[in-house]
Amino acid sequence: MSTHKLYLEALSALSGCNVEATTGPSQLTSQDFVNIVALREYYKQRGLKELPYESLGSLSLENVEDQDMYSAQLALTGEGPASSLKPTARINVQDFFHPEFNYDFTNIKDGDKTFLRGNEKYTRPCGWRRIALRVLEKYDNNHWLGTGTDAWPVSYHGHNMDGSLGIILTHKGSPDDNPSFLDASAASLRSPDTRGKGVYSTPDIKLAEKYCKTFKSSVDGKTYKVALQNRINPQKRKNCQREDIWVVYIPEDYTDPQRKAIVEEALRPYGLLLKQV
Template sequence: MPDTQLLLEALSCLSGCNVEQTNGVSQLTAQDFVNIVALKEFYKKEGFKELEYPSLGTLSLSDLDDHDMYSSPLALEAGRPSPQSLRTTVKVNPDDFFHTQFDYDFTNVKDGDKTFLRGSERYSRPCGWSRSALRVVQRYDGGEGWLGTGHSAWPVCYHGHTMDGSLGVILTAGQLEPNAEPGFLDAAAASLVTGETRGRGVYSTPDVKTAEKHCKRFKSKVDGKTYKVILQNRINPEKRQTCQREDVWLVYVPEGSTDVQTRAIVQESIRPYGMLLKPE
């Protein structure tokens, strides 16, 4: 298992919160974290400035990621709070949140032409990454079939930073002039096999290389290295919309959905089971 503090830094980077260690009960579950990562990007794209999340209250959607939260702080104007102080603090018990029994180091793994399946769909293993398993066994109703390798298993997907915003450009990249910036909904709508959804929702990819292009990075206090971080999830095949590009999947959120309904859609559609780290 990687250094505990390094993992907490990675969670902080993904969620935009200050994640700190506790010996008590974790304030959030692994499912909460994937909800927050997905919902923050979705609501930011919708033009909101804040996200309300149970047990945490109001989370800012302001983009604080341009500031390296683990480097020396920038000179601040008098009376202006630091970026760190604007983040919500979350307490996590590593023993309750991570499941080290299922950690796997893909750092030196090369699959070549080998094919792996999850739910009868190709699984692009995260070669070159180190995976810290999240504690999700016996956390959901209906058994563990979704997490297996058989026909009832959910396919694997990856979620990186700005997946929702950046993929609008990726989807039509072959049709655009260099450096063109299309409207997100227009680009997404053009990419979908079924046009009625108009691209509104949460995006992910079955291709770890695609996710890597849009992943978050942070400089660790532990060893001074800069790391890339991605969430590895399973996606409900019945909730996923197919795009023209095979490496783009959408969980559609209908217009008019309330905050509670939107959170329920994400929770029913995407389940996390690993956090991937790679030093640059």
């Protein structure tokens, strides 16, 4: 059970919700978590303070989740001011996780080995532990999750992969460069199908790590980084100037349900990644 508590803390850190265990039906699916993580950053790009999400009401986009909480001790017990600003989401850990497909990459180094998913290079998350999510038979088929040519490529999503990555549309500088002067340049590169802000992810786990969430666990007192391992629909993404960033654009005039639908068409999570700091 303590292991499950650690996983719940990781989900809490990623989503900004208080994630608790339940023996009943899960309130959120694994797809909901990638929706929330991606749309949180999208709504921040738009300067909004809340993310409306069915079954949760409104999710605050303030930086409460970035406080050093002794992370989910507050979140899971409901104590303290941080948790009071967060909605609670309950999941059934037996239905949510798929331990048969867990994989520990902590001490693995791939070197020059090449792996493919969807006929594209797959950089495995070496140095991380992958906690598998139960996604088999959850979609119209399982081909997207395979290793063949019709599989979707792998992408990683860090908690803070937001609009600051607009820098990728203009030059190949460091992802830590100040993007404040680049907005006009980025806008000038838009075409009709890229008009609007979007959701970013990367095939490079090392880049995702720069933007991922860090939390201190109440289970073992250790500090962890957390990220999502996804598959991305190759027909829905756009290549940016930097080869290690993909963006899924969301048209400016779309409604909240349409924005959620775009994310669901483009990104499917299958692994929760943890790395001890």
